[in-house]
């Protein structure tokens with residue numbers, strides 16, 4: 485690729501959610517900096533588009549269509565990465581879903597689906613990746629949210645999953661620190677992606693409670709800004725950072 489920045493030369497990365505938004509931007513950024521990237525998502529068309537962008541710029545990538553609700557698929561993304569490049573240095577669990585509901589509207593089915601995609605899939609991918617990351621002294625970055633740091637009205641399912649992602653990541657950071665595998669989370673506030681464009685809001689929400697989700701800065705983040713933070717945390721520049729949950733929210737949680 486054209487970038488002269490090669491922080492990830494000879495590195496192999498597995499990025500879920502790579503068909504869209506933050507996952508797509510992250511995969512492109514890592515490939516620009518020299519990584520070979522396995523692009524994983526349920527959206528085959530989106531994956532093909534991300535792959536084309538990377539390849540047109542001279543980067544290395546491959547795709548794996550997977551459904552994060554399926555354990556065999558989650559194991560499969562790791563197997564496919566190892567089969568392709570024989571090693572794994574960086575894992576980004578970025579695929580996720582969100583929708584806003586009043587408590588009385590929340591179905592058990594929606595709860596279980598959200599837990600599977602946002603929390604169980606990252607756990608399985610961390611578990612399957614860990615033996616490979618121990619060999620390379622690699623690192624994991626799980627995409628949490630400001631919803632992993634505070635309560636959000638009408639968003640309790642998502643908030644529970646993202647608190648879980650932070651708990652999972654901190655615990656793995658402790659468990660694997662002596663083996664030099666770093667595990668961190670990123671906690672974005674509002675980011676301009678399809679997730680927000682297609683967001684399902686609850687009806688009759690209290691505006692005062694929803695207003696707590698707004699950044700203090702007068703814009704939302706671009707996906708590329710989250711990707712830049714991901715690249716910083718995944719690189720050797722952050723070799724002393726583990727167990728962190730790094731907020732990037734335009735001041736949302738400060739106010």
Ligand SMILES: NC(=O)c1ccc[n+]([C@@H]2O[C@H](COP(=O)([O-])OP(=O)(O)OC[C@H]3O[C@@H](n4cnc5c(N)ncnc54)[C@H](O)[C@@H]3O)[C@@H](O)[C@H]2O)c1
Pocket residue numbers: 500501502503504505506507524525526527530550551552553578579580581582601627628629630671672673674675676677678679680
């Ligand atoms: N956009 C925001 O404001 C924001 C804020 C905080 C955290 N996040 C988190 O960032 C991550 C990425 O979100 P985004 O904003 O880029 O959204 P996005 O909708 O653009 O991308 C999410 C990706 O996840 C994939 N996905 C959904 N269900 C899947 C499944 N069952 N199996 C495999 N892939 C599946 C989608 O196909 C999509 O490509 C999510 O974990 C989200 O919770 C986003």
